Amino acid sequence: MAVAGESLSPQASDGSDRTSLVVKAAVVQQKGAPFVFEDLELDTRLRPDEVLVKVVAAGVCQTDVHVRDQALPVPLPAVLGHEGAGIVERVGDAVTTVAPGDHVVMSYQSCGHCRPCLSGNPAYCAVSFPANFGGSRLDGTNALHRSESAGGEEIHGHFFGQSSFATHSLATERNVVKVDPDVPLELLAPLGCGLQTGAGAILNSLKVPAGASVVVMGTGTVGLAAVMAAKVAGASPIIAVDIVAERLELAAELGATHTVNVKEEDVAARIAEITDGGADYVLEITARPEMLTLAVDALAPLGTAALIGGAPAGARAEVDMNALLGGRKVRGVAQGDSIPQLFVPQLIDLYKAGRFPFDRLVTPYAFDQINEAVADTRAGAVIKPVLRVGA
Template sequence: MKALAAVVREAKGDFIIEEVDVDDPRPDEVLVRIVASGICHTDIAVKNQDINIPLPMVLGHEGSGVIEKIGSAVTHLKVGDHVVLSGDSCGHCHSCLEAKTAYCDEFVGRNLMGLRGDGTSPLNQHGKPLRGRFVGQSSFATYSLTPARSVNKIPSDLPLELMGPLGCGLTTGAGTVLNALRPPSGSSVAVFGVGTVGLAAIMGARLAGCATIIAVDVRRSRLDMAAELGATHCIDAGSQNPVSEIRRITGRGADFSAECSGVPVAVRQAVDCLARPGWCAQVGATPGGIEIPFSMDNIGLGRGIKGVVMGDSVTQTFVPYLAELHRNGQLPYDKFVKYYDFADINQAVHDSAVTGEVIKPILRM
């Protein structure tokens, strides 16, 4: 069948909306009519080749939509289901069998190369394969052929066009706090970088009952949003030293931190600001090839850093949980969303990545 897709063909090039051919579903696949898709920092990083993976490709990995066809082996989904899409996994490696699908042994091949696990693509153009399986979905398109393992069913009475970011940004941020760090009630958390993922971490810390929730960023507007969503303190990293300010606020350092910006200096600060014992979750994507020195005098006394992918979440249960939190007013991420028509994808990228005036752009297909 035919679909429209936003194709990026060269580093830093614009997205170009083109017609593509979509395969019929294989036994383990589902065809989803995409209603909307969030734009994530990772999509932009690949477009600009800060994350150097092959182009051309159809990006997008925060898709929401309606199932139109299902493969013969899919039994837990049906045509007409409202769904949110997330990443792919093999289902049989050690990590997958332990319900840690974000750490699948085949993660890179299945999610970053834009191809199925067997090296084929579900999209073709002019008779030639076009990489169209980015993070299990390539949702910058009117249709997505995705593995059933990447599909998360949600109630049909929820606003479907808003739900896509639950599949990545919200799951990553909230999950990092609730699933990976698990701060006890009354503890302190510092969040570095309060874009979508960082704001989700702020809301997760509030849900966990943290007493001190510190937001760190260089944009005043984002700090103001963090305060509205639950941050008890805000630090402007452009004019203040985050480490000394966090120690002053807490009296000893933060019990936990989440680094959500990928800025190398912030990674070091997110560890240096910790109390003893203390854990930093590294979530933000740093530029390729970056090495960051740490003081072993600091780490050796009971501080540590751990990389976290997708908030250590099992999306099939965590995404519906977050959807219910939003329904109940406990995850009000609609406060920092702005909608764009699919045709305006390049304007949406500009407003998010260049001017920074929009935190979470969502494309309506």
């Protein structure tokens, strides 16, 4: 598999000589501003490892909102979107795992040649932040710009190696996953980030065994994916924690054996009661420091707390150091320790078997409704909005 950042390929594998393509894209022009639609030019002179994808659908994630609001320092103006799914149109001359016409899910970017990548841990790539949040390829170049008549300004793209809030996306072989064409791409789009993160935390990162007790703090997309995966793993009890009663009801329908409403109960005491002293695994997804403290306090001896949610830069959490002497551990989890080309198809198989019903989380929106989808996400009115970018 080729590595991101190689030299330009003069011609795509389909023989096309075209060098640019006009795409409709949702652009963040400045901090906190609404997404604005523009017709941009996408340079389609594919590098050997690159893949041109016609985007069919793209999930909206809180990370997109955080970047729009500049809680994460992606340079603007930019095209975001990191849960894209679509159909391959062209591939660079070194690409072997996908071909034109293939249905693909796009996931996170990694370099492929650092120590974490070479050891099978691409989610912890040494250049993960610039590869996913840098607003360009790793070599600093960018494929998106305004037309010459509109000033020719470069627009930052390559967000998570895809920038899928656009009708076409330039991905790489490393971050595309060939998927079953019989399952709608509109449904599969969120597998590239949120769903694989939550499910992977249970099945890959923690490798939760049957009979282990699991607590999931936060029941958005990531948390509910973790609940479903915990049921797949045979965990018991599975305890969902949140402040929204409706989310907790859904968590119970998806596999949680118990629910705890933070507004109504003493969370630590209730977890201790249910687990007879403490949980084997606690997933902290809210990214609130006090909840990480609570996660450690809720552990049984030898238990593990996994931090999944991304906190603001510099956030600190207090941890009882003596609790750690009981063999308790705290670890971070990125992307569910997923190798997307292996794990995404596994999740699709679980869905088809009726064991991972993530379709219950998805609410579709027209592409033009992106700002409404973002507003509904922030308000908690929907769990996983998915934009219908193109049929």
